[in-house]
Amino acid sequence: MDPQDAEVEQAVSTGSLPGRERVGALVLDAYERAKAATGGTVAGYIPALAGADPELFGVSVAGVDGRVHAAGDAAVPFTIQSVSKAFVYALVCEALGHRAVAERVGVDNTGLAFDSVIAIELNGGSPMNPMVNAGAIATTALVPGSGPAGRWEAIRAGLSAFAGRPLALDEEVYDSEAATNRRNQAIARLLQSHGRLDADPPAAVDLYTRQCALLVSARDLAVMGATLADGGTNPVTGRRVVSPEVCRDTLAVLAANGMYQRSGEWLFEIGLPAKSGVSGGIVAVAPGKGAIGTFAPRLDAAGNSVRGRHAVAHLSRTLGLNLFASRVHAAAG
Ligand SMILES: NC(=O)CC[C@H](N)C(=O)O
Known part of the structure; x- marks a missing residue:
């Protein structure tokens, strides 16, 4: 086994993210690969969103240890929507x-x-x-x-x-x-x-x-999600926001409904509770480990970001985050 895969395998079995360098490299890799996806359309039913730049794309991962990684337009503000x-x-x-x-x-x-x-x-x-x-x-x-x-x-x-x-x-x-x-x-x-x-x-x-209409970035979404992953304590500020029981309930509701009528397919392919918004944001949460925040305005028919989905799918696989997988899997299937 490749030593880097062994590191991820080790991290998965101990319930944490791999080390800083490995996560940083995988975030960059997910960004580069997902950038190639050009499908979908920017939502037009809210007039002020229709003019969003369709090429914007940011990816961020925040760990429950408070480390935050980012690639692309991860600091660009957009409205949080759903x-x-x-x-x-x-x-x-x-x-x-x-x-x-x-x-x-x-x-x-x-x-x-x-x-x-x-x-x-x-x-x-x-x-x-x-x-x-x-x-x-x-x-x-x-x-x-x-x-x-x-x-x-x-x-x-x-x-x-x-x-x-x-x-x-x-x-x-x-x-x-x-x-x-x-x-x-x-x-x-x-x-x-x-x-x-x-x-x-x-x-x-x-x-x-x-x-x-609150403004956030992909990085913010990663930290917000990491707070849910961390039992309700923000891992960057150290401040408690909600209880561990509330995080458990919220993540269950996200798993069932966060990606609307595509929630079942999302869980089947990606295996993480997540929430999307019509401006192009997605937050996906790996309980006890951390969260992924993405921003890319082009959406699929259900209103979920196309590039965001690709990036989260790749990170879920390579970081070994799928809740239903007992070991890291290299590809779908
Ligand atoms: N899916 C969404 O992000 C919808 C949010 C939007 N504000 C609405 O109510 O239509």
Whole structure:
């Protein structure tokens, strides 16, 4: 066996990432290979996102030891969009507990697109899970705080604690989505009509639209994910954000729903809980080891970043992160 493969094999069996140099080389390798993927299209339904540079591409890995690796455009800011759903869900679980949020929002996949209306009707008014728009709006409506400003501050401060630095709002993207998000407005009204929304629908959608417009980088996503991998303590700042139980619950929900109707295929091929967003971000988490953050705006039909998927697949394989694999596998199959 190649000595470098032996190092990864050794790391996998001890439940950690390989050494710094090896991880750095594999991040660069994943970046170079995934850059060759040119499929997919930039999301156009939010006007301010339609003009994103399709060539941007960044990859980052953060370990639970606090080491962060990056390649390409890993420091370029973009709006977090649906990746926020994972972290707002964790904050709400921390505040309200395992049972209350599961009963209110659910944990099962819809098998339908992230902005599906019919999924609500087919399921008796249930928002189904916190990773689709209906469930995310219902989850955001549960964020505690005094008034809209207090709840917004709780979300901004909570996501900043995950990232380990203060996150700012992209006013242009927020304004653009707030002016055009009639479908999300309709979803919130529909949930209300079924008695499944704990807030005024326009207020809940406004808060959700704001959380989606927070600016992050691929590096931030890696650190945010590594906080979930580390049982809720940010490995860079050393600050506790949520409990280990909340991380466990959040990662289970990500595994089932984080990549929408493609979550099963993603788990089958890549084997990690992950969350994607329509601006092109992906966070993938290896519990107890670390996380991968990627950014590349071109998306597949389900709304998942094409280059991001390639990069995460490669890193999952070469770092031996697949949760279902008992040893490192060189290729799919
Ligand atoms: N998939 C996504 O990233 C969707 C987020 C976006 N803000 C929306 O609600 O449509």
